[in-house]
Amino acid sequence: MKLIKRLVVMVCLLCCIFTFTACEKDDKIKVGILQSATHSALDSARLGFIEALKNAGYDESKITLDVQNPEGNPSNMQLMAKTLVRKSDIVLGVATDAAVALKAAANTEGVNIPILFTAVTDAVDASLVESNEHPGGKVTGTSDINPVSDQIALAKQLKNDLKTIGILYTISETNSKVQADMAIAEIKKEGLEYIERTVTGVTDIQQTVKKIIADGAEIIYIPTDNNLAKNIAIVGDIANDSKVPLICGEENMVKAGGFITFGVNYTKLGEMVGDMAVKILEGTEPKDIPVGTLSKDQCNLVINTDTLALLNIQVPDEIMEKATKVKTE
Amino acid sequence: MLDTLRFIITDSLNLGFAYGLLALGIFISYRLLDFADLTAEGSFTLGGAFTAALIFNGINPILSTFLSIFVGFIAGIITGLLHTKLKIPSLLSGIITMTALFSINMILMGIGKDSKYDSVVYLSKLDTIYELFSVFKLRYLNIILLNFIIVSLVTLFCYWLFGTEFGMSLRATGMNQKMARAQGINTSLMIIIGLGISNALISLSAALVAQANQSADVNMGIGTLVVGLASIIIGEAIFGKRNFCNWIISVVLGSVLYYLIIDIAINLGLDSYLLKLLYAIIIIIVLTAPLIKKRIITLKRKKKNVEN
Amino acid sequence: MLKIENITKEFNLTGAIEDRRIALNNISLDIHDGDFVTIIGGNGSGKSTLMNIIAGVFPPDSGNVYIDGENVTKLTEYKRAKYLGRVFQDPNVGTAPNMSIEENMELATRRDQKKTLRWGFRKEHRDKFIKSLASLNLGLETRLSQKVGLLSGGQRQAVTLLMATFKRPKVLLLDEHTAALDPKTARKVLELTDTIVHDQHLTTIMITHNMRDALKYGNRLIMLHHGQIIFDVKGEEKNKLTPEDLLKKFDELENQDEEELNN
Known part of the structure; x- marks a missing residue:
């Protein structure tokens, strides 16, 4: 009996917490970023992505940005991935494990949003895309394959x-x-x-x-x-x-x-995937965007x-x- | 907002049940056997790597999941043997097994691939038990239901096992080895088998987690020991341990509650780097709750005495 | 019933010479069925070591132990438990604190059996436990499901005693089992011990540091010193002894030791 009473109290507390959390009902596009750990290359990629969006007109007035970083903790990664795919219109995974987590979360939660990745060396091996030329699903991005x-x-x-x-x-x-x-x-x-x-x-x-x-x-x-x-x-x-x-x-x-x-310049890599995001937001299907890599000039x-x-x-x-x-x- | 609440509950049930097995496993070694077993992070990864490797190589996911129990059992036995037969201190025994498992896990994840080892196995193209168990259209509901069934069965099994002659002897070993031996209990055997069962559950937990996440990697065990212990502590503090049945259910519910708290924090927009601070604060609150309860009761009594 | 043949035990063999200790020095002892032996001796005389060797806690360096004719020297502690009932000096050691009285007693019923996967709680046992506990007159028979850790030291020793004798042991080993109790409780436990030993005709060895108790209880008294038996009296001879006689003997031994040191 005490057990049940306690469970009921818990659930009520939760409801209270949530009625106080303001719900933002707005028309801004929700962009989620999951970065697997703090690290200068990954940080550069993330910032490049955000910069590219801004330059295309997608700044704070048009989008809300939610950046999550589990700092390598596996179960936090899962929870953050689930949260992001549910509330976002489009998500970016910075590094392979983050991208894989987002894809699995989208699959599990039954959500069908575009998923972008960057700083992933081999997207085919990670089962993120069918092939680099024809990604084939809702996932595409930029690879940091080195020259x-x-x-x-x-x-x-x-x-x-x-x-x-x-x-x-x-x-x-x-x-x-x-x-x-x-x-x-x-x-x-x-x-x-x-x-x-x-x-x-x-x-x-x-x-x-x-x-x-x-x-x-x-x-x-x-x-x-x-x-x-x-x-x-x-x-x-x-x-x-x-x-x-x-x-x-x-x-x-x-x-x-x-x-x-x-x-590879990770900022440029991030900018490239940012440009992809813009294309997708404006109607292109991810499956039609080949995985991007930097050319030698870049x-x-x-x-x-x-x-x-x-x-x-x-x-x-x-x-x-x-x-x-x-x-x- | 009700949506978010609903998702927080489903997320915590999802992870809470899967990791509830982990908590039960750690409960068996830490609480029942009084053995600080550090094998956990190794045997967790082992369960995930093993199951993923089997599925990757075409073996039926149900069989693969089932077999993960046995690999975990073996890992636990090794730690037990190191301690009881080679007289290696308990902490060190766990560390040795955990360290050795790193290499074994890398080898397992390389099976069926060009190289001799790998650090990750991707399962998104393959069927896992959750694909085979599609009662609902939404995958996460299938995960919650199947995990709940599995955890319930395992909890029932544990309740039964620790009430048998063997189980009682195991608990006695954890409480008082000298007395156990005086009552004819082979304490070395109890420790070995107890650690085997403990790590078998931990492996099974990882088999479920790997399939839910559609990948297994060599780092998936990091932090799981702390998670397990935290779940046990939170569960005992909030849900009590008046009798054995109450106790093991509290451990599993503790896992659910743990993830509930973390998920609330994530959804409230808590900055990721603050999460670790949050853990510490939660544990402190949970551990001092009984103390505060006692104070309140004592103060109330004092008041009563003054009035009379 | 219990035969100890040429047992020697040294400690710290690999250590420095000053640290080496001969705990038992070629000791032999024959205890007959039904004997209730009290063992006394100063600190370091080897009493506890003797008990540990009999119980199999560690093996002797040389010598044999026979219980009811069977050579048990090679049997480890838990394998030997089926022949022995033991009560320890520390009340915390004899029982499992987080388990109930019932659970503890269930463990005791299986001291001589293999632990199977049968359900550990037997209804048939409950009644026996209640009867048994009732005979203690401590009110424990109504508290079967209470955790043993909540009981007092004397109560725990009483329970341990019941557990040790529930399944008739060939030898009952009592290692200063009242030393940690207050005088009143100690008295109660000793009387209880005496009753049980007499009712069940148990072969018993009791180590005690209380000379009055050593004389009051049992039919045979042994004194150990430096790992050897220097005094062994039975029956009438024992009854004639007084605590003062024993004290005198101790003093003699102490003087002997001092002389040896000075030489």
Whole structure:
């Protein structure tokens, strides 16, 4: 009996809470964003998206924005995804797990809204779309697939007599693995050797970097890996001491202490998916919008001059001329 | 707004029931066996990875879900053996198993794929038990109903099991090992099997969660131990534990209530980074509630005495 | 009924020489069916170790233990429980605090059996429990479903005693089981013990530090010192002894020890 009484009290309390929460009945378009964790690349993408919408006229007067971030907690991710798909007219998932969660939530809640994604490396593998050219459903977006071949070519430019490239990434990140596999294929094509090493988290970064250098890596390639991006300073400290340049997947990693990248600009990636959102809001079906990627002209060559000073190596003039120079933040 | 209320209730029932199994599993190890078992995050991911891997490779989802019980059981047994036979301290035993499971989970998720391992399995193109159990048109209603049925069956099973001779011996082991042995109870065996059952439930919970979310990944177990413990604490504080039946139901309801609170916070527009602070505050309130209750009763009595 | 043959037990064998202790030194003891033996001895004399060896809590370094002719030395604690009833010094150890009196007693009914998946509560047992508890005259027979943790120390020891003797044990081991109780309750529990032992003709070993009790109860008295039996009296000889006699014996032993130390 007491149990039932308590349940009734709970439900009444809930009803009270909700009568006090004002319901906004307005005609603004509701845009939901689910970002899986705080992280400079993901943040840039999100801001690019919002900027693109604003530039097309979709600002606070026309849309309400709801940004949710579960900071990696799986059950919160689910709850936030469900909440967003129910109340939004269109949603954006920043990073693969957020996009997958939104798609699953829409399926579960029986909601049929357009779902956009960005910062997803392989949307087909993640079952988000049928194919990159013909997404086929209510989901489309932009992929941060890296110009890996250009990054490996960069390695050769930095060191003429390069023999061995190290590849470092976090074992639990699928996106990283995809890029690492592409890098390996590219390295083999160039007739070079590679050393592939993985870390499981933060604690084994130091030893793994030391080992990969001890095993003979002359340059280390790090794809757009969330864990390593967060901890690039740790990698950088050891690599710089051994004068081993770090080629990073994207420029935020370079700004945080890496050396160089020819990478995807996440802000531009976000803007691209923002433009897609505008198209969809104005009538295009997601299935007719192919998954977008940045062309080489849209990629940035970025070099960190502080790291350059620590490494004390010679960089070919053509690279120094073309590159955007940044300092460690 | 009534809509939002309705959805908060369905969301919390949805997750609350699925994670209610997790709470029951942790309840068995922490409360009944008095064993601080850290295997949970590993065995949770194991259940999800295992079930998803089987479904991915074409095995019937019902069978896959059912088999997740056994993998979890094995994980628990390993922790139990580490502790009872190798005399490794309980906390460390759980950590060892949990750590080993990371590798096993990666391998499981790579089955049927080109590489030897993977960190995620996507199920949205495949049928899960919820697709097979389509009583309603809306998937979330199917999830709630099926989860409710499964949790109820498991709760009934637990109620029965812990009332048997074996179950009583297990509870006695958790309360007082010396006395249990003096009454002819093989306490090592009780711990091993108890941990097995505990982790079997945790695995089953993950099998349901992975299928509801249409994906399993190597990080899905993160934070689940805290969730389970919080559910138990909240459930006991709000719904009581006057007798065993009351107790286990409180644990499951605690899980529902936990997600209810989180969902309310999310829907009230609480900024995500504040959610962790919210957890801490909730736990504090819940834990001090009995204390406050006692104070009120004592104050009332004092008043009465003064009046007389 | 109970035979202890050349039992030796040392502690801290791998430690420093100062820390090594010989708890039991080649001790042998023959206890006959129906004997009620009281054991006394100073601290470190080996009384508790002896009881633990008999119960199987740890194995001896050498020697054998026989119960009713059977060599039980290799049996672990829980496997040996079917022969033994035990009451411990700490009232909290003998029962499971969060389980009811009924549940605790149910456990005791299965001390010598395999634990199956049959339902743990038997109606037939309830009546027996009530009768049993009623004989204690503590009013516990009406509180079967009360959690044992709520009972007082004396009540818990009484329940433990019932649990130890519910299924007739071959040997009843009492390890200073009234030491933690106040004098009045201790008296009650001891009288209860005596009654039960006599009614059921139980072979009993009782460790006590109270010399009056050691003489008052039982038909045989053993004194341990430095892991050896130095005194073993039965029947008439025992009845003639007074507590002062025992105290004198203790003093003698203490003086002996001091002399040894000084040499």
